[in-house]
Amino acid sequence: MxxxxxxxxxxxxxxxxxxxxxxxxxxxxxxxxxxxxxxxxxxxxxxxxxxxxxxxxxxxxxxxxxQDRVLYGYGARLHMVVVPPGSCDREAVDYIDSHKAQGDPVVSFSALAAAMGLTSPSLAERRAVAMAWSGAYRQFAISQEPIDVWCTRTTPSSKRHPRMLEEWIALDYDVRVIDPGFSVEWERAKDDATRKRVRQWYALHLSQELVDTRQQERRAKLVALGLRSDRAPASSRPQW
Ligand SMILES: [Zn+2]
Structure with missing residues (x-):
């Protein structure tokens, strides 16, 4: 409180x-x-x-x-990496491994599931993993330490936060959408339930282009509010 x-x-x-x-x-x-x-x-x-x-x-x-979550860089720097469900966040973890510094925390569904000893989680088990993910996110999101935190996610929404992507953009997180392509994801999906989730993911029409457009609008507002400089990104921000 x-x-x-x-x-x-x-x-x-x-x-x-x-x-x-x-x-x-x-x-x-x-x-x-x-x-x-x-x-x-x-x-x-x-x-x-x-x-x-x-x-x-x-x-x-x-x-x-x-709830005391910090704007990107006013404390923690959150990097949200979104991938479709067929890859089981493997593509996201690969991306993070090639961008993060040693020691940066990674909040990944697959790693959390593995830590719980789950190989093919049931719906109830997936919910438990999702709770662990949210708990870790919540703590890092309020961190006043200037740390880089990397989170993977398939769908940027939840029951409690149906418009999670908009929250991320409002708080100016670094958001990456990794899309290997529908046919690749369809091949990778191991069962009908995952194929259904792959289809739902593609129906969301998430893309890096969409995220970039919305982030540019948001950053212009943050500049007007004196919360961002209108010059090149600060060196604390990783260069892609
Ligand atoms: Zn408001």
């Missing part, structure tokens, strides 16, 4: 609105657009200060839905 705290100085709030506007800065799924609360960029619980540079206006929904 959030620590009990005082409200911020009304003069600081007025300056925040004058400088950055009163639109909700977060734009998470379900955003009501109008800022009604003061949101700390570096969360209050992480020692974020009540300053004009550290506060933006947010709607009540987004402020609650964010």
């Amino acid at each position: 959030m620590a009990r705290r005082q409200t911020i100085d009304p003069l600081i709030r007025a300056k925040v609105i004058e400088t950055w506007g009163n639109a909700c800065w977060l734009e998470l799924p379900g955003c009501t657009r109008v800022g009604t609360e003061d949101d700390h960029i570096v969360p209050y619980s992480h020692g974020g200060m009540d300053t004009v540079s550290n506060i933006r206006r947010a709607c009540k929904h987004c402020n609650a839905s964010r």
Whole structure:
């Protein structure tokens, strides 16, 4: 739970609105657009200060839905690698292995399943793996340490977070879509259930191009909000 705290100085709030506007800065799924609360960029619980540079206006929904997750680089740098289900995230793990630094944590479905001793998980077992994935993500997403965290995922949605991809883009995560192609995935799928999931994945029409377009729009807003520089990406960001 959030620590009990005082409200911020009304003069600081007025300056925040004058400088950055009163639109909700977060734009998470379900955003009501109008800022009604003061949101700390570096969360209050992480020692974020009540300053004009550290506060933006947010709607009540987004402020609650964010739950102290950090914007990419304001603490952890999250890399989300999306692959269709036929590959069993093997392609994602290969990609991560060739990009991560030694010691970077990797949150992978296949590795979590293997750690639980599951070779061909049932639906209930897959749910347990998904819970482990979410728990690990949740902890890394609020980390104030400047670490790179690599997560694999087949479908960027869940029951609790049906628009997960939009959350990632709002928080400016590094999102990679790896698509070996439908026919490759269809061949790789070991059973009918996986083939069905492959078909569902391709019906989502996920692509790197789509992600890039939406990230460019989001980053332009973050520049206007003083949260990103409009120059070349910082050197802390891996160069692809
Ligand atoms: Zn909002």
